[in-house]
Amino acid sequence: MGNKKRFHIEYGDHGILYALMIFWLFLIITNKNFRGLAFFQTILTKASLNAICGIGMTFVIISGELDLSVASQVALNGVVLTLLLPRFGVVPSIVTVLLLGAVMGTLNGVIIAKLRIPAFIATLAMQMAYRALAQLVNSSPVVVENKLFKRISTYKICGVIPTAFLICLLLGIVGTIILRKTKLGRNILAIGNSKPAAVISGIHIARTQIMIYLLVGLFTAASSIMYVSYLGSSNYGMQSGLEFSVISAVVLGGTALKGGKGSIFNTVVAAIFLITIRSAMDSFGVDSYWQRVVEGIILIIAFSITEIRNIGNTILVKYHAKKQLKVVS
């Protein structure tokens, strides 16, 4: 029992994993397109790109806040990356972009922690600023020529496992270790649970917040490298609206918007789930504009899932109470 309980604390609920399995089974039975390795490889690759960004976002949401600037960060990173690649080669450009991501994250963190601006509105402003900067850096689309770089996201190890998924798993493990095994992770969980309590227990809020946004910046930079490698091009308008799918993945993965609890493993699974829904809609011929509406509705459902559960519980309790009343009378 003790062992099982510990497992739950470490990795959270597995509802989303079961949902994904059932959904996959349903798709495999109903549609021919979903039988075959290629389909799963595409889904895992696409989902990994979202999930890597989601790992960073999980930290923010656990601390009880939101980062709306990730999509624009990806755009700025991507634009800079494609400018650097032909001149400096793969490794230096990747390192530079990771640094750039760290700088953007730290800037967000400083604005939020030191200027005391609510996170979502600060990152809303930075979303506009980063997008504008990306446009200033380069306003025309650039195609990546470097073959080695393109293979980062598209290569399949032994022809089976996509590298993108492997990188995503590695980063997921790193994220989980940071969240569960380090002081920083415990501080983030504490802030999310109760900020006043965290202050009283001597946690340096501002420093932790800056670290959180630094982590987001790093994971987002990693994600943008993967995106550029996968798409083979960049432009300043790229991935606009990414923040929605990333936030949906995190929230669907059971991380509470109020903060205090969450699991990176579930974020990754939820990202795969969302991409599966999108591919399913594609193959069932759902119009791409309708897909946006569906995504919006999924987001709303994810946000209100706790309340829906509460309402369901109340109805159940009332029902049982009525039954018992009947028995008594």
Added chain:
Amino acid sequence: MSSRAKKFWFIWDRIGILGILLTVMMIFGILDPRILKPAQLLTALNRSAVSGIAAAGMMFAICAGGFDLSVGSILSLTSCIIAVQLTGGKSTWYAIVMALFVAALCGFVNGILITKLKIQTFVATLATQLAFAGVTLVYCNKAIQLTSKVNRQLKFFSTGRLFGVLPMPIVLLVIAYVITYLVYTFSPFGIKVRALGSNETAARTTGIKADMVLIAIFVVTGLTAAIAGILNTAQVSIGDPSLGSGFELDAITAVVLGGTSLAGGKGNVMGTLIGAILVVFVRMGLNILGAGEAYQKLAVAVILVFALTINGIKLIMQRGEQ
């Protein structure tokens, strides 16, 4: 807070934003005197009608301690409805009433999500921003140019002159702000909004139907966004599903610049109006100086962070007093 600091914030609340506006005008005037020509200033006022009217609705939302991030999508939706209805041969008034009705419905949906499903306002409206943008694209997936024949009546709202003298957008802006001022200061609705913003629990205990007030607020932001959308469509003669992207930031910036507290409970009607004019003026000034769209967006973002910082400092000093 020392009495001196108190005095500073007292004065700042009343004329601080006006001072910033005048300073910015002076700086732009030095860089390029053309910007301060009366005709140019009139254009700025005309243009600020769009974000100004939306900001008036947003002020109620922020004053109640909430946010509405979906106004940009509602604006696009309105624009598309007007364009589709007009090109479909319907009358202008029919199109306008239809647009207002749909916008009110959008606001109602926001209100229901916030009050019944208990999602925080900014998160709920973030999700509906995506959903409404999707609905807009399903309804009309490309920009529709309005021909001058179809647009004749609608154009009256953007270039027409009331009694042959007063430009229509400015008339609408003034009417909107007079109504907002009266509603905010004197009506039971305004008082309830402020009560809700300063202390929700207390407001609920005193018997204010908080849910009803919140739904009403989001219907109001929806309606003001729709009016802004109608004006904007009339100005650019185009129904565009991406017309309102990023618009919510302009509206929020105007409100926060105007001195409305993010903590809720304290609005500033005249400040919001001046804030809206300031944002439009900066955008226009940069445009005349030859800075493109990207620089303008950057400028708005920087102004917003600046306004939020001042707001934060004020809050910290006021809290320190207690």
